[in-house]
Amino acid sequence: MSAPHAPVPASPVPIPGPVQRERVRRVPVGEAGAGPYSLALGADGAVWCTLVHAGRIGRLGGGGREFTSYALDDPGCRPSVLTSGPDGALWFTRGGDHRVGRVDTGGRSRSYALPTPGCGPYGIAPGPDGALWFTELNGDRIGRVTTDGEVTEFPLPVEGGFPSGIVAGPDEALWFTLNQADAVGRIGLDGTVRLYALPTPGAAPVGITLGADGALWCVEIGAGRVARITTDGEVREFPLPDSGARPHAIALGPDGRCWFTEWASGGFGAIDTEGRVERFGPLAGAGSEPHGLCFAPVEDARETVHAGARPGLYVALEAGEIAVVTGEIAVVEEGPPGTGPSFGRDRRA
Structure with missing residues (x-):
């Protein structure tokens, strides 16, 4: 492993436009275009990121200052999505060389080859069994890797579905999105798969998270909607005020709402369990491309993100920065709860 880049102070960059007065700072992370893509809170209290275009893993410590x-x-190797593992390390997918990687909080890394050539690993999440589970964009499979590096793959009952985001559910299973199949899937620890169709054609779901209400919430980048799926397979969609916002990643916030990034608008938003939406931003200028997000400590514990939302919100801007939202931010737009019907269609393997 190469020596790490020396820690450097993270200089704030002024935010242009209507959020200039708000408590948001943009932290450059390497060269322009290095591509911070996914974020995760590490066991060391720092925010870790993948630099997808630079083949590096980054660490933002000091409350978002170093x-x-x-x-x-x-x-x-194109490190893509990363997550905090049960062994205190960060685990991540490598879409460029089709491997899964592990890096400890000291920066020491290794990787594991996957059985299916060209499988394109993408989403990754810890499972209830102490292993890491991941999606294979091109392999039509869900993978499982133990902390010792033992890999197992499970085929899906659909071809070309482009399995993307993945998260552990409340039911001893993993839930995942199928971007090209417009569906959400569930895989049990024994590999049993069930698929649930989303009602909107071209929904193209990507990110998925477990909500405070025990349901799964995913963002539909193709339809500009957020969907809620119960463990019984009942689906309800909530349209965003801007149907062209292209929501990408989603994470549960400490205020009980699900927070999401908007790739097209350059902003982000939050949705409560009733479907009420607030939108914020933009965080930067055109082309900033917000992707992954997470909540983590900020330098001043008295700082807040929004009413009741602590600690700070971190957003990866693929153009080359991490935005750290440390203060209350103005609402750009609010939307009413979605009024669409519920759906409960499923396809079993």
Whole structure:
């Protein structure tokens, strides 16, 4: 492993436009275009990120003030989504060389080959069994890797579905999105798969998270909607005020709402369990491309994100920065709860 880049103070960058007065700072993370893509809170209290275009893993510590990055063994490995593992390390997918990687909080990394050539690993999440589960965009499979590096793959009952985001549910199973099949899937620890169709054609779901209400929530980048799926397979969709916002990632916030990024608008939003939406931003200028997000401590514990939402919100801007939202932010737009019907269609393997 190459030596890490020396820690450097993360200098704030002024926010243009209507949020200039708000408590938001943008932290440059490496060279322009390095591509911070996914974020996760590490066991060391720092925010870790993938630098997808630079073949590096980054660490933003000091309450969002000090950035360090670590080179991986292949500059073209395209580290994509990462998550905090049960062993205190960060685990991540490598879409460029079709491997799963592990990095400890000291920056030491290794990776594991996957059985299916060209499978395109993407989403990754810890499972209730102490292993890491991941999606394979091109392999039509869900994978499982133990903390010792033992890999198992489970085929899906659909071809070309493009399995994307994945998260552990409340029911001893993993739930995942199928971007090209307009569906959400459930896989049990024994590999049993069930699929649930989303009602909107071209929904193209990507990110998925477990909500405070025990349901699964996913964002539909193709339809500009957020969907809620119960563990019984009942689906309800909530349209966003801007149907072209292209929501990408979603995470549960400490205020009980699900927070999401909007790739097209450059902003982000939050939705409560009743479907009420608030939208904020933009965080930066055109082309900032917000992707992953997470909540983590900020330098001043008295700082807040929004009423009741602590600690700070961190957003990866693929253009080359991490936005740290440390203060209350103005609402750009509000939307009423979705009024669409519920659906409960499923396809079983």
